[in-house]
Amino acid sequence: SQQGEEDPQALSIQEGENATMNCSYKTSINNLQWYRQNSGRGLVHLILIRSNEREKHSGRLRVTLDTSKKSSSLLITASRAADTASYFCATDGNGNQFYFGTGTSLTVIP
Amino acid sequence: KAGVTQTPRYLIKTRGQQVTLSCSPISGHRSVSWYQQTPGQGLQFLFEYFSETQRNKGNFPGRFSGRQFSNSRSEMNVSTLELGDSALYLCASSWTGTGGSYEQYFGPGTRLTVT
Numbered sequence: 001s002q003q004g005e006e007d008p009q010a011l012s013i014q015e016g017e018n019a020t021m022n023c024s025y026k027t028s029i030n031n032l033q034w035y036r037q038n039s040g041r042g043l044v045h046l047i048l049i050r051s052n053e054r055e056k057h058s059g060r061l062r063v064t065l066d067t068s069k070k071s072s073s074l075l076i077t078a079s080r081a082a083d084t085a086s087y088f089c090a091t092d093g094n095g096n097q098f099y100f101g102t103g104t105s106l107t108v109i110p
Numbered sequence: 111k112a113g114v115t116q117t118p119r120y121l122i123k124t125r126g127q128q129v130t131l132s133c134s135p136i137s138g139h140r141s142v143s144w145y146q147q148t149p150g151q152g153l154q155f156l157f158e159y160f161s162e163t164q165r166n167k168g169n170f171p172g173r174f175s176g177r178q179f180s181n182s183r184s185e186m187n188v189s190t191l192e193l194g195d196s197a198l199y200l201c202a203s204s205w206t207g208t209g210g211s212y213e214q215y216f217g218p219g220t221r222l223t224v225t
Contacts (some may be wrong), residue, residue, distance in 0.1 A: 022225035033213060042114070042200055042216035088153065097166040098143070098214070 003102035004089050011108040019076040019103040023089030024069075031090050032065055034074050035084045037103075046074075046087075081110045112137065114203050114217035128189040131220045135182050135203030141165075142184040143214065146174060147198040156199075159184055163210045188222075196224045 004025040013019050023032070031050050035043040049056045049065045049072070057082045062075040076083055089101045115134045124128050135142050141164075143157040155168035158209055159178035176186040184205070198221050200212035 005166045035210075038155055039222070040198065040219070043214075045200075045213040045215070048213055097158060097168070099155065100145075102152050 002031075004091055004099060006087065006089060006101045006104040008104060009102070010107070012103045012109065015079060015081055015108055015110050016095055017079055019079050019083070019106055021074050021106070021107070022086055023072045023074070023101050025072075025089070025091045025099070025101070026070065027091070032063075032072050033075070033090045033098075034063060034072075035088045035090060035100075037088065043088065076106075078100075079106075079108045081108050084108045114215050116199075116201050116217035116220050118220060119218065120221045120223075122225060123191050124225055125192050125193060128187060128207060129222060130183055130185055130187045130192060131199055131201075131222075133184045133186075133187045133201030133203075134219060135184070136215055137202075137207055138202035139215070140182055141204045142178055142182060143204075144186050145200040145202065146170075146182070147219070148196075153200070156186065161167055183190060191224045193224050198222075 004023050005055055007022045029051055033048045035044040036046055037043045047058045047061055047063050049063050051067055060077045065072045084107050086103045086105050088103045090098045117132045134155045141160045143158040146154045156170055157164055157176050158166040162178045173189045178184045198219045200219045201217045204214045
């Protein structure tokens with residue numbers, strides 16, 4: 001399976017703290033994307049990082065990519081209660097075929 | 111721009127029945143992908159349509175099928191429903207259809223329960 005894995009599976013932090021979640025994948029990629037999903041809803045795209053990029057920022061989000069280790073990390077700084085959600089990484093397979101990781105469930109306690 | 115819409119939002123079916131789910135992509139998007147999400151298996155890719163043609167297919171049995179119309183709207187059909195088909199079915203559309211260098215816009219999903 002090309003499916004990625006996020007680590008940790010669940011994370012609970014206090015509001016204002018930083019949250020870091022990791023994603024590992026198995027095959028070479030063109031791009032890696034991170035998505036957020038609120039309970040039982042559709043996914044929302046957060047950020048895309050290309051295989052030739054090592055780091056990318058978007059607001060309070062920082063994503064790193066290490067293709068040699070086939071891993072990526074998502075850092076959310078100064079977390080808020082509204083950041084409570086599940087976070088998924090997705091890697092591209094053949095054309096438009098995406099492989100999603102197992103997800104990290106983040107709870108931010110007010 | 112209106113987002114991706116999926117109908118119906120909730121559905122309860124009985125084993126052995128068939129079901130059709132509908133997805134309307136964002137205007138201008140020609141690629142539509144379908145995913146099945148369950149607690150045990152996570153998000154699994156079903157298939158992707160681009161300009162009315164199925165371009166990619168995941169590892170699902172032939173009971174799962176789909177199609178795309180000329181206006182890019184897509185339907186997926188599941189025949190002979192099994193209890194294990196209970197899941198959240200997500201549709202996603204994107205602007206282009208090549209290279210994986212684009213973001214996908216997801217609909218809210220259809221929650222299918224098979225009893």
